[in-house]
Amino acid sequence: xxxxxxxxxxxxSEAGEAEAEIYLSFAERGCARFASGELGQHMQLSEPQAVxxxxxxxxxxxxxxxxxxxxxxxxxxxxxxxxxxxxPEVEGFPGFAGAGEAVEEAPPRYAEATATATPEERVERLxxxxxxxxSAGLVSAxxxxxxxxxxxxxxxxxxxxxxxxxxxxxxxxxxxxxxAGGAAGYGGHLxxxxxxxxxxxxxxxxxxxxxxxxxxxxxxxxxxDVVMEPEAVTELLEWLAVIAFGAPEVEQGTSxxxxxxxxxxxxxxxxxxxxxxxxxxxGFGAPFDREGTRKGRVSLIxxxxxxxxxxxxxYAARLGAKSTGSALLPPGGIGPTSLAMGGGxxxxxxxxxxxxxxxxxxxxxxxxxxxxxxxxxxxxxxxxDGCFLVEKGKIACAVGNMRFTDSFLEGLARCDxxxxxxKAVATWWSDVGAFVAPAVRIRALRFNGRSQEGWR
Amino acid sequence: xxxxxxxxxxxxWLRKQPSVxxxxxxxxxxRGERLRVRDGRPEQVxxxxxxxxxxxxxxxxxxxxxxxxxxGEGALQAAAARAVAIARASGAVARTPIAFPEQPAAxxxxxxxxxxxxxxxxxxxxxxxxxxxxRALRAGDARLASAEAWMDWTRQEKRLLSTEGTDVTQSFTxxxxxxxxxxxxxxxxxQRRSYPTWQGGDGFQGGWERIGALDLNAHADRVKDxxxxxxxxxxxxxGPQTLLLxxxxxxxxxxxxxxxxxxxxxxxxxxxxxAGGSFLQPHLLxxxxxxxxxxxxxxxxxxxGGHGTFGWDDExxxxxxxxxxxxGLFVDYLSSRETAAGLxxxxxxxxxxxxxxxxxxxxxxxxxxxxxxxxxxEDLVADTDDGVLVATDKSWSIxxxxxxxxxxxxxxxxxxxxxxxxxxxxxxxxxxxxxFWGSCDAICGAExxxxxxxxxxxxxxxxxxMHVGHGxxxxxxxxxxMGSAS
Numbered sequence: 001x002x003x004x005x006x007x008x009x010x011x012x013s014e015a016g017e018a019e020a021e022i023y024l025s026f027a028e029r030g031c032a033r034f035a036s037g038e039l040g041q042h043m044q045l046s047e048p049q050a051v052x053x054x055x056x057x058x059x060x061x062x063x064x065x066x067x068x069x070x071x072x073x074x075x076x077x078x079x080x081x082x083x084x085x086x087x088p089e090v091e092g093f094p095g096f097a098g099a100g101e102a103v104e105e106a107p108p109r110y111a112e113a114t115a116t117a118t119p120e121e122r123v124e125r126l127x128x129x130x131x132x133x134x135s136a137g138l139v140s141a142x143x144x145x146x147x148x149x150x151x152x153x154x155x156x157x158x159x160x161x162x163x164x165x166x167x168x169x170x171x172x173x174x175x176x177x178x179x180a181g182g183a184a185g186y187g188g189h190l191x192x193x194x195x196x197x198x199x200x201x202x203x204x205x206x207x208x209x210x211x212x213x214x215x216x217x218x219x220x221x222x223x224x225d226v227v228m229e230p231e232a233v234t235e236l237l238e239w240l241a242v243i244a245f246g247a248p249e250v251e252q253g254t255s256x257x258x259x260x261x262x263x264x265x266x267x268x269x270x271x272x273x274x275x276x277x278x279x280x281x282x283g284f285g286a287p288f289d290r291e292g293t294r295k296g297r298v299s300l301i302x303x304x305x306x307x308x309x310x311x312x313x314x315y316a317a318r319l320g321a322k323s324t325g326s327a328l329l330p331p332g333g334i335g336p337t338s339l340a341m342g343g344g345x346x347x348x349x350x351x352x353x354x355x356x357x358x359x360x361x362x363x364x365x366x367x368x369x370x371x372x373x374x375x376x377x378x379x380x381x382x383x384x385d386g387c388f389l390v391e392k393g394k395i396a397c398a399v400g401n402m403r404f405t406d407s408f409l410e411g412l413a414r415c416d417x418x419x420x421x422x423k424a425v426a427t428w429w430s431d432v433g434a435f436v437a438p439a440v441r442i443r444a445l446r447f448n449g450r451s452q453e454g455w456r
Numbered sequence: 457x458x459x460x461x462x463x464x465x466x467x468x469w470l471r472k473q474p475s476v477x478x479x480x481x482x483x484x485x486x487r488g489e490r491l492r493v494r495d496g497r498p499e500q501v502x503x504x505x506x507x508x509x510x511x512x513x514x515x516x517x518x519x520x521x522x523x524x525x526x527x528g529e530g531a532l533q534a535a536a537a538r539a540v541a542i543a544r545a546s547g548a549v550a551r552t553p554i555a556f557p558e559q560p561a562a563x564x565x566x567x568x569x570x571x572x573x574x575x576x577x578x579x580x581x582x583x584x585x586x587x588x589x590x591r592a593l594r595a596g597d598a599r600l601a602s603a604e605a606w607m608d609w610t611r612q613e614k615r616l617l618s619t620e621g622t623d624v625t626q627s628f629t630x631x632x633x634x635x636x637x638x639x640x641x642x643x644x645x646x647q648r649r650s651y652p653t654w655q656g657g658d659g660f661q662g663g664w665e666r667i668g669a670l671d672l673n674a675h676a677d678r679v680k681d682x683x684x685x686x687x688x689x690x691x692x693x694x695g696p697q698t699l700l701l702x703x704x705x706x707x708x709x710x711x712x713x714x715x716x717x718x719x720x721x722x723x724x725x726x727x728x729x730x731a732g733g734s735f736l737q738p739h740l741l742x743x744x745x746x747x748x749x750x751x752x753x754x755x756x757x758x759x760x761g762g763h764g765t766f767g768w769d770d771e772x773x774x775x776x777x778x779x780x781x782x783x784g785l786f787v788d789y790l791s792s793r794e795t796a797a798g799l800x801x802x803x804x805x806x807x808x809x810x811x812x813x814x815x816x817x818x819x820x821x822x823x824x825x826x827x828x829x830x831x832x833x834e835d836l837v838a839d840t841d842d843g844v845l846v847a848t849d850k851s852w853s854i855x856x857x858x859x860x861x862x863x864x865x866x867x868x869x870x871x872x873x874x875x876x877x878x879x880x881x882x883x884x885x886x887x888x889x890x891x892f893w894g895s896c897d898a899i900c901g902a903e904x905x906x907x908x909x910x911x912x913x914x915x916x917x918x919x920x921x922m923h924v925g926h927g928x929x930x931x932x933x934x935x936x937x938m939g940s941a942s
Contacts, residue, residue: 039518065506141728177725177733253640367854380862
């Protein structure tokens, strides 16, 4: 896998095109997926990908292929070159990246123990957690994954970069029933080193939340002060990433940031950065994008004020900006891979809960959608895997799942507390990385539905 | 071309392994293109190709899956050995051996019927087909801020061999095409209108001839006029309303509130790690009144041109047709051989993987609402005294048991005394699945029934994206809670 950069260079040399770019990646993923207390799907997944682009002036075409052998890649360059001669010019295309600035010391992203983990090791790590949940009288579900990946990009203008990474992820549910609903608790952890995964602790957390979720009461629709765990906050951040920060959404005017750079768009306690090179254990991003542009820290919202937009090379050139290294892998687009929300001063979630007279403590959200009114970042979604009524600063009882519909940015403007501690949560809809968030307290979030009440 | 010798050699090797109860070897070779034209420039011109083999093995107690992008005999045998090893490792903690009923060997070939092979149409012609409507969508008013048209094609060749003697070859041609425009008001507000429906819901199985039938140019003026009108339209009023859905929105409603909850793996808890469970539990089979008596929903993998049409699923079960909801009564599931056996039933043939490097899971096929007797959409409007007609999905959300849903749409029309009166902006509607379908009192007829295709149905962990189909006619629902996202 470490020879991908050599392969890029060899293919470019042999193909002989004047303007070409090759991005190669190869991932090997071991996924032990369990449900109903059994290891039902255990998989070894190979994910090879080549993205070949060839330009003739500003005429540009692309090929995405799973074949990483030299012959197939050279053929892909030639096929792409033929297509590039047939297409109209791309306004603003500046050519492919040059050698540019050297990548500084790469952030730590690789652990040999994860890269070499075997099916037997995954089963061995899982078995005690499955036993613990079964012993608690509950049903387990989830996945333990160990993956390793290599990435390389090279251009005919001299850009050459490569990067290796590993990710170990554990997500676990403790459930009252396998698939029929009822009480549920969730735990999860992400680390580059499988030896550091908190498997047993997260399984215990899932059991604890599930047990506390029994016999939920039904609450009326209306506004509630909420304390949300990082898993819930990152679900909202994922949708903000989709609608807000990419140059295409800003250019077409649908983004809440469009026309508002330098203006306050949310609460002054909110800091949001794209931080792919975070060297801490919360960082999982790659140091360059698929165009070879070095990624850096970009402050998107600073003390509630919109500060920046994310670009690839073409949008940057056309709009008079500098690429932020935010070209996404196919199917493409521009956006963040490693959003991180700044923390606050609260020492614990309990401290945030203590400041709620009557409200909700929300462990996770489900099926959030942010396309209702993107200019205001209006989103809807439901609670899941733990929702509790808070009265006089303490958790009173479990609550049946509820639907919220509100503007996330306007909600954050009503945020008056965040934890110092933050957590990295894998983005469920793609494999590009993880988002980081603290637990937050938001006043008067609007709820307009109850999940399963009264359907029979 | 499938590497026949290597596939057969791999299967022979698996047959000789004493721990293997069943195995399947699936070769997939997919190629296609994604084209997008935005505001007069080619935003995406991408050719795609993916090729490899997936191997699923049932050991004494558990499954193992491995795959290989290298289709040489040595690489495939190594992948087969990995699948066997994974099944062995998983079996060490399995309490109950998986029950997997036998299936008669399937043999044959399926191929998408098409008149004009889209992969033979010149790239320049395709881009020109997209460029003209985009220019038309932007013309005439500075508030028409951005327009885009797209076209996707995928040719997927699939060969499935199993230790039961199954040997089937299938060739699919999937397409999708559409356009949308964004209008921007002086206050910064933005409104989108799309044709023929939302991006991702406009798929089909067929050839280039389908593009001509879409006729993007002919719809550009209406689409942009509606986008501009929405900028100054009043918000959709909140509260209970009589709701009319146009057919693509009925299709999405079927997808989320009938298709997904009838997936038996989800019902049994196998999809908790991504999507959740289902309210349609086995004790309700044959007993639960899911909808009104005019509601019949059918799973059909044989619908001509359907996005979910095939010859055999990825377990070798032949395509079939059966009702899931029969005159309002919940009667069946989308199932696999393993999950159906648990209920003492036969598989409904819905196991599919989205590529060579993923295992098959239960997926929707074409799940369609039978047409009713309410005539055309205009007949339905004329039959409605007071209500709201909504069209073209904008957002979608439903809970982890598929009960509480909320959809917002691009556009709504107020209906008074049988006529559309004015446009309403940013409508959404919300409800509880069986209560909602129970309130359905009219479904339009075959003349307005259309088979839609969803290209991006996400399920599984890691995520798999699947082609599924939904036939639907416009329908009316009473006493539905509505609101506006404005």
